[in-house]
Amino acid sequence: MRRDGFGRLVLAEWTKLRTVPRWMTVLAGLVGVTALFALIDTSDQGGDVSEGESLQDADFTDDFHFVHQPLTGDGNIVARVVSQENSHEWAKAGLIVKERLEPGAPYAAVLVTPEHGVRMQWDFGEDVAGSENGEAPRWLRLTRSGDVVTGYESADGTDWQEVGEVDLEDLPSTVEVGLFVASPLAVEIERQYGNNSLSEIPTPGEAMFDNVRVALDRGSPAPGDGEWNDYDTSVEPDLGGSTESDGVFTVRGSGDIAENVRPFDDDLVERSLTGAGVGMLAVVALGALFITAEFKRGMIRTTFAACPGRGRVLAAKAIVLGGAAFSAGLAAAVASFLVSMRTLRTAERAPGTPELSLANPTVLRALVGTAVLFALVAVFSLAVATIVRHTAVAIPLVILPLLIPSIESGGLPLSVANWLVRLTPAAGLAVQQTITRYDTAIAPLVGLGVMAAYAAVALGVATLLLRRRDA
Amino acid sequence: MTPLPAGRLRRAVQAEWTKLRTVPSLPWLLAAAVGLTVLGSAGSLASVDTSQCPTPSECFEDTTKLSLSGVWLGQAAVVVLGVLAMGSEYGTGTIGPTLAATPSRRLVLLAKAVAVTAVALVAGVVGVLGSLAAGRAILPGNGFTSANGYEPLSLADGPTLRAAGGTVLYLVLVGLLSLGVATAVRGTAGAITGVLALLYAFPIVAQLVSDPRWQHRLERYGPMEAGLSVQHTMRLDELSIAPWPGLGVLATYAGFALVSGLTLFLLRDA
Numbered sequence: 001m002r003r004d005g006f007g008r009l010v011l012a013e014w015t016k017l018r019t020v021p022r023w024m025t026v027l028a029g030l031v032g033v034t035a036l037f038a039l040i041d042t043s044d045q046g047g048d049v050s051e052g053e054s055l056q057d058a059d060f061t062d063d064f065h066f067v068h069q070p071l072t073g074d075g076n077i078v079a080r081v082v083s084q085e086n087s088h089e090w091a092k093a094g095l096i097v098k099e100r101l102e103p104g105a106p107y108a109a110v111l112v113t114p115e116h117g118v119r120m121q122w123d124f125g126e127d128v129a130g131s132e133n134g135e136a137p138r139w140l141r142l143t144r145s146g147d148v149v150t151g152y153e154s155a156d157g158t159d160w161q162e163v164g165e166v167d168l169e170d171l172p173s174t175v176e177v178g179l180f181v182a183s184p185l186a187v188e189i190e191r192q193y194g195n196n197s198l199s200e201i202p203t204p205g206e207a208m209f210d211n212v213r214v215a216l217d218r219g220s221p222a223p224g225d226g227e228w229n230d231y232d233t234s235v236e237p238d239l240g241g242s243t244e245s246d247g248v249f250t251v252r253g254s255g256d257i258a259e260n261v262r263p264f265d266d267d268l269v270e271r272s273l274t275g276a277g278v279g280m281l282a283v284v285a286l287g288a289l290f291i292t293a294e295f296k297r298g299m300i301r302t303t304f305a306a307c308p309g310r311g312r313v314l315a316a317k318a319i320v321l322g323g324a325a326f327s328a329g330l331a332a333a334v335a336s337f338l339v340s341m342r343t344l345r346t347a348e349r350a351p352g353t354p355e356l357s358l359a360n361p362t363v364l365r366a367l368v369g370t371a372v373l374f375a376l377v378a379v380f381s382l383a384v385a386t387i388v389r390h391t392a393v394a395i396p397l398v399i400l401p402l403l404i405p406s407i408e409s410g411g412l413p414l415s416v417a418n419w420l421v422r423l424t425p426a427a428g429l430a431v432q433q434t435i436t437r438y439d440t441a442i443a444p445l446v447g448l449g450v451m452a453a454y455a456a457v458a459l460g461v462a463t464l465l466l467r468r469r470d471a
Numbered sequence: 472m473t474p475l476p477a478g479r480l481r482r483a484v485q486a487e488w489t490k491l492r493t494v495p496s497l498p499w500l501l502a503a504a505v506g507l508t509v510l511g512s513a514g515s516l517a518s519v520d521t522s523q524c525p526t527p528s529e530c531f532e533d534t535t536k537l538s539l540s541g542v543w544l545g546q547a548a549v550v551v552l553g554v555l556a557m558g559s560e561y562g563t564g565t566i567g568p569t570l571a572a573t574p575s576r577r578l579v580l581l582a583k584a585v586a587v588t589a590v591a592l593v594a595g596v597v598g599v600l601g602s603l604a605a606g607r608a609i610l611p612g613n614g615f616t617s618a619n620g621y622e623p624l625s626l627a628d629g630p631t632l633r634a635a636g637g638t639v640l641y642l643v644l645v646g647l648l649s650l651g652v653a654t655a656v657r658g659t660a661g662a663i664t665g666v667l668a669l670l671y672a673f674p675i676v677a678q679l680v681s682d683p684r685w686q687h688r689l690e691r692y693g694p695m696e697a698g699l700s701v702q703h704t705m706r707l708d709e710l711s712i713a714p715w716p717g718l719g720v721l722a723t724y725a726g727f728a729l730v731s732g733l734t735l736f737l738l739r740d741a
Contacts, residue, residue: 191523
């Protein structure tokens, strides 16, 4: 067959899709229905943010225990973290330079964590990884030279590696340096009355330090009195404190120095795309019908007479169907998003609600991802229908695994519900997430990959069976 | 409308029963309805245990409802069954001969409704009994013991009996709803997708709507959410809709679907 044969095949399949008025109505209708859901979904909720207890005005948290002293001019601080309680995987114990003793003041810190190795962090969210297995005991050093703060780590206190370097602009001559301990809030899930109730509970961080030394570079002014002071912003006052004996510091603190993660926040973009889950059902039906209609009317024999390459026929069908579903999905997603954002803009906004626009790359990923998801679902449905050859069986076979995990999850323990999402085509819906929540089951693109794997495997099996079986 | 003579109804029901009975996929669909219900229930049961609660006696778990939760899955097979009872006639063109044999369209639809009811009843009773048996077997192992305040499931218990019987009725109504929708849209694919969307879309949207008023409305008037309130045996005063009225909501959906299906059936060419 000539090279352009496949192009004609695609054209033929496109003609088949295009000329069934009902199918084109369905495609147009699903865009409308999806957008309509967005309208219902976001109407009537001015400022009424559910589970709003965790909402804070600030976009950072600055809660920890700090054993500090002033440092004037250039210098460094060294200490060994002897041990650290594993109170949270992201518990922090280490050294910090802070511009002044005030929540939100600029800082740079080098620290150890129980499960994420050595890190250098600054500016509430900037994070550089040091050695991965660098849990306590570990030597840490922080140097200040002008506006530049550099973090080092060492296994033995003699052989040092740089972890990271940061320019804290306009750092005053006198800053506070010292030891700090923090341990983030943990999300606790308890089951009662057949539902999961969620709460954030403080975790008690604790670490021991020794070999603590603050030294000045030559040419700097004379040191202060070298007295250590306590500064505590722990989330619960009795979880913060410090003791010292024979140069060994035991520091306790609870909270986090980080950007304000809001594990219970609504994902506004994902919510605006809720209707897509419903619109997708139309794509499932279309995908199944695109092949079963040919089986039912015997049209498939004419198709195979015209093009004996059965794999090529299925490929052409998948391309045409995927393209149509992608276009409809993109139109539906963009329409839903715009409708939702319009409503949100007019409603009273909760503090800290980010401004979202189509130009935001995360938003764009969610919208285009939804369109890709539509295409994958359509192809998956086409493949399943080719395998089972019955519309009535194919449609529930695709719809159930796609929808059940997101419905059932309400009544199941979170860990089980999350595994249900990860292992089924429902994982593809993760591509609509734009923030990480306490119940996030799978990363957006990984989820889309799971769906793609389902579609690819089904398409492979379908091709094989189509070649082997009588038409 | 003139009343239907009993003899004609009996013959029509017999004819429809024969058709439904001989649908090649019927054994599979029945097996799927029962199997999905029991497996779904067993899966939910296995994933919940008292260690997830503050203390075992503070779980306040509705063990009856948990044991019957597989209906969420099993109903899909009943939907297919209800749709196929009518949809397959249009698909294969046998609707012509059917109407030639029984010219009264009212009678045809009524007979089909009786046949679907019978099949759904069988699937429902077996599925529900299987689920309750799974509950009795699994619950004690997960800490839901008499010592912790959970009596073994028993149909002698009034609310449990209501939940079990109501669940069977729920499946029957889902079958009738599917039959009605299939009659109205005259196609298998559209009917199945439509009914599944109607059942499953409400809870998905309800989950994501933050406005409590809208959430309440969606739970109160969604066919699945309202219908399944019949499974609750605890804290009935906190339900969006009471058990029997909830089943009534689903019955209203099914009735509306059947009436509009019949109207279109009477008005249109086959």
